[in-house]
Each structure stands twice: as structure tokens, then as C-alpha cells.
Amino acid sequence: MSTTAETRKFEAEVAQVLHLVTHSLYSHKEIFLRELISNASDACDKLRFEALAHPEWLADDAELRIDVSFDAAARTLSVHDNGIGMDRDELVANLGTIASSGTRRYLESLAADKKADSRLIGQFGVGFYSAFVVADRVTVTSRRAGTSASDGVRWESDGQGEYSLESVEVPKRGTTVTLHLKADESEFLETWKLRSLVSRYSDHIGFPIRMPKAVDGEATAEWETVNSASALWTRPKSELKDEDYQNFYKSLSHDFSDALTWTHNRVEGNQNFTSLLYIPAKAPFDFMNGREERKGLKLYIRRVFIMDASEQLLPAYLRFVRGVVDSDDLPLNVSREILQQNRQVERIRGACTKRVLDLLDKLAVDEAEKYATFWSAFGSVLKEGIAEDAGNRERIAKLLRFASTHSEGAAPSVSLDDYIGRMKAGQEIIWYITADSYAAAKGSPQLEALKAQGVEVLLMSDRIDEWMAGYLTEYAGKKLRHVGKGEIELDAAASEAHKASEEAASAVVARLKELLGERVRDVKVSRRLTESPSCLVLDEYDMALHLRRVLKQSGHDMPDSAPVLEINPGHALVKRLEVEADNARASDLALLLLEQAQVAEGAQLEDPAAFVQRLNRVILEAPAGS
Numbered sequence: 001m002s003t004t005a006e007t008r009k010f011e012a013e014v015a016q017v018l019h020l021v022t023h024s025l026y027s028h029k030e031i032f033l034r035e036l037i038s039n040a041s042d043a044c045d046k047l048r049f050e051a052l053a054h055p056e057w058l059a060d061d062a063e064l065r066i067d068v069s070f071d072a073a074a075r076t077l078s079v080h081d082n083g084i085g086m087d088r089d090e091l092v093a094n095l096g097t098i099a100s101s102g103t104r105r106y107l108e109s110l111a112a113d114k115k116a117d118s119r120l121i122g123q124f125g126v127g128f129y130s131a132f133v134v135a136d137r138v139t140v141t142s143r144r145a146g147t148s149a150s151d152g153v154r155w156e157s158d159g160q161g162e163y164s165l166e167s168v169e170v171p172k173r174g175t176t177v178t179l180h181l182k183a184d185e186s187e188f189l190e191t192w193k194l195r196s197l198v199s200r201y202s203d204h205i206g207f208p209i210r211m212p213k214a215v216d217g218e219a220t221a222e223w224e225t226v227n228s229a230s231a232l233w234t235r236p237k238s239e240l241k242d243e244d245y246q247n248f249y250k251s252l253s254h255d256f257s258d259a260l261t262w263t264h265n266r267v268e269g270n271q272n273f274t275s276l277l278y279i280p281a282k283a284p285f286d287f288m289n290g291r292e293e294r295k296g297l298k299l300y301i302r303r304v305f306i307m308d309a310s311e312q313l314l315p316a317y318l319r320f321v322r323g324v325v326d327s328d329d330l331p332l333n334v335s336r337e338i339l340q341q342n343r344q345v346e347r348i349r350g351a352c353t354k355r356v357l358d359l360l361d362k363l364a365v366d367e368a369e370k371y372a373t374f375w376s377a378f379g380s381v382l383k384e385g386i387a388e389d390a391g392n393r394e395r396i397a398k399l400l401r402f403a404s405t406h407s408e409g410a411a412p413s414v415s416l417d418d419y420i421g422r423m424k425a426g427q428e429i430i431w432y433i434t435a436d437s438y439a440a441a442k443g444s445p446q447l448e449a450l451k452a453q454g455v456e457v458l459l460m461s462d463r464i465d466e467w468m469a470g471y472l473t474e475y476a477g478k479k480l481r482h483v484g485k486g487e488i489e490l491d492a493a494a495s496e497a498h499k500a501s502e503e504a505a506s507a508v509v510a511r512l513k514e515l516l517g518e519r520v521r522d523v524k525v526s527r528r529l530t531e532s533p534s535c536l537v538l539d540e541y542d543m544a545l546h547l548r549r550v551l552k553q554s555g556h557d558m559p560d561s562a563p564v565l566e567i568n569p570g571h572a573l574v575k576r577l578e579v580e581a582d583n584a585r586a587s588d589l590a591l592l593l594l595e596q597a598q599v600a601e602g603a604q605l606e607d608p609a610a611f612v613q614r615l616n617r618v619i620l621e622a623p624a625g626s
């Protein structure tokens with residue numbers, strides 16, 4: 001390890017981030033202060049945690065704090081903390097590279113799509129680099145806790161591609177970040193301006209943020225604390241304004257937008273803890289990839305930050321939640337492994353899950369518009385809960401929203417309760433259809449008979465729907481059924497009529513079976529069709545065809561299974577087949593009945609060119625006047 005002065009190049013991605021940050025964050029430039037203070041606060045949190053094992057690290061300077069000061073003549077602004085500090089290697093690793101995989105993915109996507117929302121950059125821990133929005137040179141002097149004064153290091157860069165490192169004496173542990181402000185950034189050299197920024201963005205920081213006391217506009221040698229210096233979630237709700245909650249949310253999540261809603265609770269009893277849980281308004285850019293890499297819910301134990309424990313404190317289907325849980329009872333030396341199987345943690349997890357579901361319930365009832373925003377951002381994630389959380393299935397089901405044959409457009413706005421409220425007298429089943437698009441679902445021939453009877457059908461076209469529906473077989477005592485699967489029951493009169501039409505069509509059904517052979521499992525007279533000539537149906541427990549295709553494409557071994565073809569004997573094409581004497585023409589007609597059912601269902605035909613030729617032959621050979 002080198003201890004002398006050296007100059008190094010930033011990793012290529014850092015240069016890219018620096019460029020982006022300085023260009024895209026300019027309209028929010030004052031957030032640099034929030035970011036630096038938030039890093040300083042994290043450093044204090046880390047020290048407090050590590051001091052559990054090394055109390056001597058804290059002993060000589062036990063009051064953790066963050067000092068903000070400036071020197072107007074030198075045009076510098078400094079943020080100092082007496083937290084954990086960094087050694088030379090950590091400075092290189094933390095301020096010379098991009099550690100976060102989210103940031104890397106974001107940069108990759110930018111390369112592919114120049115228009116990606118540059119405001120999102122804030123969500124990926126560009127924190128420190130935001131200093132270069134207002135500074136043309138940044139100096140970081142640091143000494144790690146547990147090392148000596150001569151182990152101090154100075155890092156410096158103008159943000160242009162290189163940084164220098166130098167060993168320096170640092171009398172006390174901690175980090176000082178000094179910004180050499182650009183010529184037109186003098187506003188950050190004024191006490192009132194800095195104070196107002198601290199109180200706007202950083203009031204909730206749990207450590208004292210101090211500034212030199214000013215007398216008649218002149219800074220004195222005396223420090224005074226300028227924030228509330230108590231962790232926001234420990235304060236009574238009655239003292240907190242919406243704005244306080246929103247500011248805390250933003251510094252927690254790096255989101256530029258307000259949270260949609262939140263829930264702040266203190267639980268007392270045989271388990272004491274406080275939770276503050278937020279629902280963001282939109283998904284971060286790389287959210288859907290994030291199942292395996294979850295963060296955003298911080299675990300504190302008696303105000304000491306322990307770790308991000310999103311995975312332990314909430315189920316995966318609530319991974320959009322951001323916030324804080326502060327437990328009074330867990331042991332401070334808790335590890336990730338212990339958290340995984342701790343009964344207290346399990347109870348906290350149960351309680352947090354319930355809080356979030358309560359919050360969503362309330363939002364759905366009181367603020368439908370906000371709920372629609374939530375649903376479009378995170379609805380498909382919440383759906384995972386139907387399969388994963390059997391204990392809360394009914395509650396989650398209540399929160400689901402779908403498009404339907406009774407609603408306008410593709411927007412999912414119908415709840416299962418809405419559906420039940422509109423059920424026809426005697427209707428026992430909640431009908432739905434899954435397809436790979438809204439149009440395919442809405443236009444499916446399988447719906448015709450139900451539509452003709454005025455029975456509502458939920459239109460599901462989210463990828464996860466078919467999988468989810470496999471677990472959602474019942475709601476509020478009503479069975480859910482796919483309109484394209486299994487037999488559709490009819491009332492007595494309709495049943496009689498169906499029997500008669502089955503008998504009348506027995507010859508054409510037999511002919512179709514013969515002509516289509518292995519291509520179909522069976523041919524039946526349909527109870528579903530009123531307008532179209534044919535459709536495909538499945539057995540009750542078969543997987544929907546569009547899902548089979550998705551799985552097959554993604555490399556799953558799907559055994560081939562032929563579909564059941566249903567026909568509408570009243571349709572002119574079927575009637576034509578009935579009387580067609582020429583076998584070649586009859587074969588064309590039979591295949592067309594099958595192929596158009598496949599097309600309507602959204603399938604790719606095996607031989608599209610042959611289909612087109614067949615179609616043209618049938619059109620051109622159609623008997624005149626038919």
C-alpha cells in the first residue's frame with residue numbers, strides 16, 4: 001500500500017456519472033448539502049455500530065456530530081463529521097469507483113436510451129459526486145476510527161477524470177469534505193442560506209448538525225446546533241408536519257418526488273418497536289429487477305442503525321416499501337443470520353406487513369386517484385403476494401384492480417368487490433380471462449356468450465396474472481374461473497337447446513375431428529360462442545396457452561399438448577363445411593377454423609404462408625352469392 005502522494009484516474013463510470021450529475025442536477029443543485037450531511041450521518045451511524053465491538057473508538061470523542069462551516073474569503077464550504085472515517089483504500093474504493101450495481105445498470109441503460117430520465121440518477125447513490133455541481137475542486141480529509149493521526153489521508157479532485165491522494169496528519173477521527181465553490185455559487189457562503197437548507201432538508205438527521213454562531217452576520221468561534229437532532233421517527237406524530245415526513249422520505253430514498261403516503265406507528269406490549277413505512281409514488285428505474293437485491297427498509301435497534309433489512313422485515317411482494325423500523329428489544333449484536341430466524345423479527349415482519357396492507361386499504365378507499373398511481377407503479381408486484389402470502393391472500397385480493405368488460409379502456413380500475421356488487425342474480429362465479437394483451441383479452445371469442453348474457457368478465461393481461469390466478473381460486477365465497485377453461489354451465493333451458501344443437505352438429509364435429517386429426521385433442525359444440533365460428537379452450541387446470549408460449553420461449557421444456565377446438569354450428573363457415581362435398585376444400589375450411597381460433601388467441605401460426613394461401617383459396621372459391 002502506498003503512503004505517499006499519488007494521482008489516480010477515476011474509473012470510467014465515475015467520469016460518466018460526474019458528467020451526468022453536473023449537467024442534470026443543476027436545477028436541484030442545493031441537494032449536495034443534503035447528500036453530504038446524509039453521508040456524514042451514515043458515517044456516525046456506522047461508528048456507533050462498530051463501537052459496540054470497539055468501545056474505545058468512541059470513548060475519547062463520544063458525542064457524534066456534524067459540523068457545517070464556511071470561509072467566505074477562501075470560498076470554501078466544509079462538512080465535517082466525527083464518524084467512522086475512511087482509510088486510503090476506502091477512499092479509493094468509495095470515491096473513485098461506482099460500487100452500486102443499480103448505478104451501473106442505470107448507466108448502461110443511458111447508453112442504450114439517451115432519453116432515460118436523468119432525474120433518476122439521484123436514486124443511485126451519486127451522493128458525494130453531487131458536490132461537483134457547485135464546486136470546481138473538492139478535498140476530503142479523513143482518518144478512520146481506530147487508526148492514528150499519521151494514518152490520515154487527503155483526497156482531492158477537480159472532478160475532471162483524476163484525483164490525488166496524499167498522507168496527512170489528521171488529529172482526530174472522522175471526515176471533512178471541503179468544497180471549493182465555483183465563482184457563481186456564492187449563495188452557499190451565507191449563514192442564513194445554509195441554515196435554511198439544513199432545516200429544510202436535514203432537520204430530521206438524528207445527530208446534531210452544528211454551525212458557528214453568528215453575531216451581527218459574523219461567524220463566531222461558538223458552535224450551535226441548528227437541527228432538531230432527534231431521529232424523526234422517535235418524535236410524536238403530533239409534532240410532525242407532512243413536509244417533515246416528505247423530507248425524511250426523500251433523504252431516505254433519494255427520490256426527488258414526494259412519497260404517495262406513509263404510516264408511522266409505535267407498538268408497545270411484549271414487543272416494542274416503531275415503524276415508519278412509506279409507499280413511493282413511482283418505481284425506481286431498475287425496480288423490477290430488484291427481487292433479489294432488496295433495500296430501502298432500515299433496521300435500527302434503540303436508535304442505533306444496524307443494517308438494511310428489507311428482506312427480513314417485509315415479504316418480497318412489498319419490496320417497494322421504504323422506511324425505518326426501530327426495535328427496543330432486539331439484541332444489538334444481531335446478525336443477518338439471526339434476523340432470518342428470530343421470532344421477534346418474525347412478529348415485526350407480520351406487523352409491518354399488516355400496516356402496509358392497512359395503509360393500502362385506506363388509500364384505496366379514501367384516495368382512489370392516488371391508489372391508481374400506486375397500482376400502476378406496483379400492482380404487478382403486489383400480485384405476487386396472492387401466491388406467496390396465503391395468510392393475507394383475501395386482504396391482498398381486495399386490493400387487486402383489473403380491466404373488465406364493464407369498464408372503459410385498458411386501465412385496471414375494477415376491484416373484485418366492484419365485480420361482486422354487479423353480479424347478476426344467481427351468478428356464483430367471478431369470470432376472468434387471461435391473454436397476452438388487453439386487446440386479445442377483450443376481443444376473445446371465448447367471452448361471447450357471457451357478454452351476450454350481460455355477465456361481466458375481468459380482463460387480465462399482466463404477465464403475472466395467469467400465475468396469480470392459479471392461487472386465487474376463491475374470493476368472498478365466490479369461485480373465480482377462466483372463461484376459456486373447462487365447461488361452462490348453462491341454465492336448464494339453455495342446456496336443452498345445447499343438447500339439441502350438439503346432436504344436429506354431430507356429423508360436422510366428426511368430420512372436423514377426422515380432418516384435423518392430431519392437431520386437436522377434441523372438437524366440441526361451443527357454449528361460449530355466439531358470433532365467431534370457433535375458439536380454443538382448455539381443461540380447467542391447464543396452463544393458458546399464452547403463458548405456455550412465454551415459458552417455452554424462455555427455455556422451459558413444455559410438453560406439446562393439442563388444444564380443444566370449440567365450434568359455433570350456427571356460423572356460416574361451419575355450415576359451409578357441413579355441405580362441402582370436395583375433400584380438399586373441406587380440409588381448407590377445417591384448418592381455417594382452427595387457425596383463426598389460434599390467431600384470435602394470440603398464437604403464432606406454425607405455417608403462416610400456408611394459412612394465407614388457404615384463406616385466399618377459400619375466399620376466391622366461395623360460391624357466388626354465399
Ligand SMILES: Nc1ncnc2c1ncn2[C@@H]1O[C@H](COP(=O)(O)OP(=O)(O)OP(=O)(O)O)[C@@H](O)[C@H]1O
Nearest residue numbers: 039040043085086094095124125126127128129175
Ligand atoms: N463522510 C463520510 N464518512 C465516511 N464514509 C463516507 C463519507 N462520505 C462518503 N463515504 C463513503 O463513500 C461511499 C460513497 O458515497 P456516495 O455518497 O457516493 O454514495 P452512498 O452514500 O453509498 O450511496 P447513497 O447516496 O445511495 O446512500 C459511501 O457509501 C461511504 O462508504
